[in-house]
Amino acid sequence: MVEEQAEDEGMVEEQAEDEGMVEEQEEDEGMVEEQEQAEDEDEGMVEEQAEDEDEGMVEEQAEDEDEGMVEEQAEDEGMVEEQAEDEGMVEEEDEDEGMVEEQEEDEDEGMVEEQAEDEGMVEDEDEDEGMVEEQAEDEGMVEEQAEDEDEGMVEEQEEDEGMVEEQEEDEGMVEEQEEDEGMVEEQAEDEDEGMVEEQAEDEGMVEEQEEDEGMVEEQDEDEGMVEEQEEDEDEGMVEEQAEDEGMVEEQAEDEDEGMVEEQAEDEGMVEEQAEDEDEGMVEEQAEDEGMVEEQAEDEGMVEEQAEDEDEGMVEEQEEDEDEGMVEEQAEDEDEGMVEEQAEDEDEGMVEEQEEDEGMVEEQEEDEGMVEDEDEGMVEEQEEDEDEGMVEEQEEDEDEGMVEEQAEDEDEGMVEEQEEDEGNGRGTGRGRGKW
Structure with a gap:
């Protein structure tokens, strides 16, 4: 009987090829009614399913899914019959060349006969709160409908762009069914038991579902979205997230390459200079292996200072300070010398430090220094500072050198x-003021 229905040249072809039926199903003014039906399904079927799932309907649905879950959804609350009967659709099916006759032939065979001739069955089933269960439990009707749907009706319903989208986009029906704490697991178990295999083996159902503009994609997204997300996370999503969110990782990689170090040196050099100026730029200059020497070599200023200090320049400075030099300096500071010093420091001292024989650039850009920092120079410097350099500087400060300089x-x-x-x-860099 099922084979005869499946082989029924007129019914399947006319249902599949019927230009008006699908278009009318898609464009049908009763699509709103289907949406209302879907809403009613949300209000009734999903609630009943949710309640029945607590009571055992999910298990029955799982068993019925093995027998015809898709058919149950298709048949749910007479959706197929109501779509078929919707505003003349049955009349068009009756007018359809040979479809009613073939349905009557199928009615002679049993299933369509009961569906088409039973004028009250659909209404009773629509009104019947347990219609879905009765339809699901109806071993012959569901199986015959399942086979017919496999041959054509379900394919048309699944191909129906509006019906599937409405069923899937319906206010939570499919999402609740699929997202239900047990439904997906039971569907997964049913897939293990054969439902998906039966759907996959179904002649054309999977192909039509795959050709369907959204159902298979949505099913694939529903069934495999987590897997795809996990695969995407393995393949790229995590990498993109890691790249988007993981700037730190790139910075860490850049630290290995030197970018963060250079950025840190670039961004922090002035800060370090400012902090060092506040904390003791002379200390940093003294710590710098070449800076003191370069400063000492810089036009002989440090040497002259040292010589002047040796010769008594500091004493003369102190005497001059006692005599009024400090006052003049204070006056000059009042007049702008401090501002000029600040400006010169901004305009010249940092530039001099940065431009001074490429010291800062060598520190920042010097491949060897960055490599040495990568290899441990900074750590060694820090260790040396921990081991004694800072202590020596502090001791020197205790001894008076840095303090005297300050x-x-x-x-x-x-x-x-x-x-x-x-x-x-x-x-x-003379200001010409003197």
């Missing part, structure tokens, strides 16, 4: 250097 800077050494620069002994 005091000299506070008292006028730096100012005198700048004055000396103005007098011609400095770096050539």
Whole structure:
């Protein structure tokens, strides 16, 4: 009987090829009614399913899914019959060449006869709160409908762009069914038991579902979205997220390559210089293996300072400070010398430090220094600082050298250097004020 229905040349072909039936199903003014039916399904079927799932309907659906879950959804609350009967659809099916006759032939065979002739069955089943269960439990009707749907009706219903989309996009029906805490697991179990295999083996159903503009994609997204997400995470999503969110990882990689170090040095150099200036730029200069020497070599200023200090320049400075030099310096500071010093420091001192024989650039750009930092130079410097350099500096500060330099800077050494620069002994940055 099923084979005869499946082989029924008129019914399947006319249902599949019927230009008006699918278009009318898609464009049918009763699509709203289907949506209302879908809403009613949401209000009734899903609730009943949810309640029945708690009571055991999910298990029955799982068993019925083995027998015809798709058919049950298709048949649910007479959706197929109502679609067929919707605003003349049955009349068009009756008018359809040979379809009613073939249905009557199938009615002679049994199933369509009961569906078509039973005028009250659809209404009773629609009104019957247990219609789905009765339809699902109806061993002959569901199986025959399942086979017929496999041959054509379900294919048309599944191909129906509006019906499937409405069923799937329906206010939570499919999502609730699929997202249900047990439904997906039971569907997975049913897939293990053969439902998916039967659907996959179904002659044309899977192909039509795959050709369907959204159903298979949505089913694939519903059934495989997590897997695809996991695969995408393995293949790229996590990488993209890691790239989007994991700038730190790239920064970590860049740290291995030197970018973060250079950025850190670029971004932090001025800050370090500022902090070092606040904390003791002279200390940093003293710590720098070449900076003191370069400063010492820089136009002889440090040497001259050292010589002047050896010769009594500091004493003269102190005497001059006692005599009024500090006052003049204070006046000059009031007049703008401090501002000029600040401006010169902004305009010249940092530039001088950065431009000074490429020291800063060498520190930042020097491939060897970055490599040394990668290899451990910074760590060694930090370890050395931990081991004694900072302690020695602190000891030197305790001994007075750095403090004297700081005091000299506070008292006028730096100012005198700048004055000396103005007098011609400095770096050539004289302000012309002196």
